[in-house]
Amino acid sequence: MKFGGTSVEDARAFARVARIIGARRDERPVVVVSAMSRVTDALLASVETAAATGDAEGALRPLEEHFERHTFVARTLPAGARDELFLEVEIARRELGELLRRVATGQEPRPPLQDEIVSYGECLSAKLLAAVLAERALPAAYVDARRCVITDDAHGCATPANEETYKHTRAELAPLVADGRIPVLGGFLGSTADGRTTTLGRGGSDYTAALIGAGLEAREIQIWTDVNGVLTADPRVVAHARTIPSLSFAEAAELAYFGAKVLHPKTILPAVIRSIPVRICNSRDPEQPGTGVYFDAEMSPRTVKAIAHKKGITVLHITSARMLGAYGFLRALFEVFERHQTIIDIVTTSEVSVSLSLEDTSRMEEIIRDLKPIAAVKVESNLAVVCIVGEELRYTSGVAARIFSTLRDINVLLISQGASNVNLTFVVAEADVEETVRRLHASLFECDTQELAPLFRRKEGVTR
Numbered sequence: 001m002k003f004g005g006t007s008v009e010d011a012r013a014f015a016r017v018a019r020i021i022g023a024r025r026d027e028r029p030v031v032v033v034s035a036m037s038r039v040t041d042a043l044l045a046s047v048e049t050a051a052a053t054g055d056a057e058g059a060l061r062p063l064e065e066h067f068e069r070h071t072f073v074a075r076t077l078p079a080g081a082r083d084e085l086f087l088e089v090e091i092a093r094r095e096l097g098e099l100l101r102r103v104a105t106g107q108e109p110r111p112p113l114q115d116e117i118v119s120y121g122e123c124l125s126a127k128l129l130a131a132v133l134a135e136r137a138l139p140a141a142y143v144d145a146r147r148c149v150i151t152d153d154a155h156g157c158a159t160p161a162n163e164e165t166y167k168h169t170r171a172e173l174a175p176l177v178a179d180g181r182i183p184v185l186g187g188f189l190g191s192t193a194d195g196r197t198t199t200l201g202r203g204g205s206d207y208t209a210a211l212i213g214a215g216l217e218a219r220e221i222q223i224w225t226d227v228n229g230v231l232t233a234d235p236r237v238v239a240h241a242r243t244i245p246s247l248s249f250a251e252a253a254e255l256a257y258f259g260a261k262v263l264h265p266k267t268i269l270p271a272v273i274r275s276i277p278v279r280i281c282n283s284r285d286p287e288q289p290g291t292g293v294y295f296d297a298e299m300s301p302r303t304v305k306a307i308a309h310k311k312g313i314t315v316l317h318i319t320s321a322r323m324l325g326a327y328g329f330l331r332a333l334f335e336v337f338e339r340h341q342t343i344i345d346i347v348t349t350s351e352v353s354v355s356l357s358l359e360d361t362s363r364m365e366e367i368i369r370d371l372k373p374i375a376a377v378k379v380e381s382n383l384a385v386v387c388i389v390g391e392e393l394r395y396t397s398g399v400a401a402r403i404f405s406t407l408r409d410i411n412v413l414l415i416s417q418g419a420s421n422v423n424l425t426f427v428v429a430e431a432d433v434e435e436t437v438r439r440l441h442a443s444l445f446e447c448d449t450q451e452l453a454p455l456f457r458r459k460e461g462v463t464r
Helices: 011-023 039-053 056-074 079-105 110-135 162-178 204-215 249-257 265-274 329-339 364-371 399-406 430-446
Strands: 031-033 140-142 182-186 189-191 197-199 221-225 246-248 278-282 291-294 306-319 344-349 353-358 376-389 412-416 423-429
Touching (some): 011 056, 011 110, 056 079, 110 182, 162 182, 162 204, 182 204, 204 221, 204 265, 246 249, 249 265, 265 278, 306 364, 306 430, 329 344, 344 412, 344 423, 364 376, 376 430, 423 430
Parallel strands (some): 031 182, 140 182, 246 291
Antiparallel strands (some): 278 291, 412 423
């Protein structure tokens, strides 16, 4: 059971999580918990401040409100547990001050120090939750996740060594579970083989839960968040978005990659390998069934399961007559992106051109410089990707016609279908993406084609 930051944002939330875990005590739960909401951002900001200003005390000062949030939860506990947690917070304050001083001097590599600093959010949250559970007569045991999750030394976005992680997980946690205890771990954290703290990247607590679940061969991996599962679209864009009862692993992976924030993309892989179902649940409404993610979910009667979108996309149009009748050109092109460690989302090709989309543009100048000797490059920015997901979508007649009829007055810049059976992906201007998603949701989930006419009145002075 993994609980996100909003599920443990205050004392009331901790109590709610304890009730959820207590109701499932007979199922032998293992608990992974994120830092309290906003704490990780505050810790990262403290590192930035210390590095930029050289003022460690000034960097530590904004963390005081978050130390107080932890002590406020601790005040709800009996005297012994309360005093122990007060001490934990004081130790964290003192150690973080020392770590920030080391950042401020600039004499040590920053990434390892940053991982060490960020780790305090998860560790404090897990210790608090273990104490809250114990106060309710639930036999919880805090376990440092760094003793279970073994990674490489890529600080900030480390890659776990799966077999080592599974071995350590079984050694640390299986005896506790067999003894009827409830292990509580912080998510997002790991350590190198020689014991240095690492982190798995933002959203990595889901990844931790999947790794721990896979190592213990869990019956199910539950991701507890603040929504009723995976929705048919972003509810901030589509007011009538609804919960999807079930998804296949392939569908969930596509949705996660293309913008659905409920699932972290890396969560899927350890679960797929071990064929362990993943369930997304609402900690604020635990009676809701949520969304189940299975190795091979049944097809939806509508075929389309959901619409995801992602803003901040840039498209590169790469043109060269050398492509005509040549081989090896694409290899040379993609070697440029590999060299600059930049991920490509969508690729379309013609006889003499390749168009591709990027989310990360931090190395754009270097990429264009390296491409110019082999091709002409045109850049389009302020775009968005829309991804329509459903099993066997590629083989379902009429879906593409309905989609593009719905968007007949919106300019579609790139289209990708065929590489996957489960998605149809295209690019539109960022300014059009929310209108695009609303129209598609109305067409595919809410109404029949003849009801769509009002949707095509363009935005200029028209309220629909």
